[in-house]
Amino acid sequence: MNDDMGYSQCIRKTEGSERGVFHFYESVPMEEKMIFIGCHLSVTDGYEAMGKRMTRFGGNTFAWFTRNPRGGKTRAVDPEDIDALRMHLQKDGFGPLVAHGSYTMNLCSAKEETRANGLDMLRQDLERMELLPGNYYNFHPGSHTGQGIEAGITQIADALNLVITPDLHTTVLLETMAGKGSEIGGTFEELREIIDRAVHPEKIGVCLDTCHVWDGGYDLVGDPDGVLQHFDTVIGLERLKAVHFNDSKNGCGSRKDRHEKLGLGCIGMDAMKRIALHPVLQNLPFILETPNEDEGYIREIHTVLEWQQ
Ligand code: FE
Ligand code: FE
Numbered sequence: 001m002n003d004d005m006g007y008s009q010c011i012r013k014t015e016g017s018e019r020g021v022f023h024f025y026e027s028v029p030m031e032e033k034m035i036f037i038g039c040h041l042s043v044t045d046g047y048e049a050m051g052k053r054m055t056r057f058g059g060n061t062f063a064w065f066t067r068n069p070r071g072g073k074t075r076a077v078d079p080e081d082i083d084a085l086r087m088h089l090q091k092d093g094f095g096p097l098v099a100h101g102s103y104t105m106n107l108c109s110a111k112e113e114t115r116a117n118g119l120d121m122l123r124q125d126l127e128r129m130e131l132l133p134g135n136y137y138n139f140h141p142g143s144h145t146g147q148g149i150e151a152g153i154t155q156i157a158d159a160l161n162l163v164i165t166p167d168l169h170t171t172v173l174l175e176t177m178a179g180k181g182s183e184i185g186g187t188f189e190e191l192r193e194i195i196d197r198a199v200h201p202e203k204i205g206v207c208l209d210t211c212h213v214w215d216g217g218y219d220l221v222g223d224p225d226g227v228l229q230h231f232d233t234v235i236g237l238e239r240l241k242a243v244h245f246n247d248s249k250n251g252c253g254s255r256k257d258r259h260e261k262l263g264l265g266c267i268g269m270d271a272m273k274r275i276a277l278h279p280v281l282q283n284l285p286f287i288l289e290t291p292n293e294d295e296g297y298i299r300e301i302h303t304v305l306e307w308q309q
């Protein structure tokens with residue numbers, strides 16, 4: 001259990017929870033209510049090893065950092081290893097995978113060198129993703145580091161337009177952010193603006209991080225329908241391709257971005273369960289980014305699988 005300190009930080013807004021039972025509810029038959037579930041894995045032992053590991057964990061999707069999240073270097077890829085992973089994914093009925101770009105990649109830094117570096121990383125990552133066609137590449141839109149939101153959005157869109165081609169076999173996902181510091185993507189409107197400026201918007205989607213949107217001020221506890229309806233109005237649910245499934249150590253609107261284990265944070269188990277079973281989120285890959293070791297991830301994966309029974 002979380003400590004009392006953690007809980008006292010939680011401000012739960014419950015107003016409006018009865019609102020907004022929208023039409024999607026009836027449109028998804030009960031037996032089709034199923035998400036893909038997995039967690040972040042290390043690529044250290046190669047690609048096929050990640051697939052086999054996730055099967056052992058009981059899951060059917062996963063995420064990995066395309067390069068060292070801090071350092072930025074990549075390893076050479078063994079095509080046979082990639083083929084073996086592709087066979088494994090097919091054999092075990094995996095959902096789409098959700099690769100994660102480096103935290104050091106900032107496409108809208110005030111420093112030109114950082115932006116140029118970010119663009120290089122993005123280009124190389126997407127080239128590599130072509131070895132695993134049909135999956136997702138998620139990244140943090142960036143931090144404008146003082147340039148202002150408008151300038152940041154323009155730089156992110158410009159960078160995407162330089163590397164996203166019509167023949168790309170990957171959908172690039174913008175992650176919803178908590179809005180800490182000068183982060184872009186703390187509101188659905190900011191993500192929408194980036195997509196609006198894309199030359200190939202059909203190659204761009206969104207990954208909803210439950211901890212981040214909650215910290216950003218979207219009330220997933222009191223009014224999950226309202227949050228998803230707002231997402232639909234601003235961005236469009238057809239662009240929602242993946243979920244980062246995390247509880248939060250802090251209250252709604254805290255803008256902190258500290259993930260918590262499922263049920264031990266301010267979102268809480270009831271709300272997490274409602275999100276996992278929400279009709280408009282079915283068939284999406286859900287990635288756990290909770291502070292866990294292997295056993296914790298295995299437990300959380302099985303919790304979600306039990307909800308689906
Ligand atoms: Fe992320
Ligand atoms: Fe995330």
Ligand code: ZN
Binds near residue numbers: 209257259
């Ligand atoms: Zn986070």
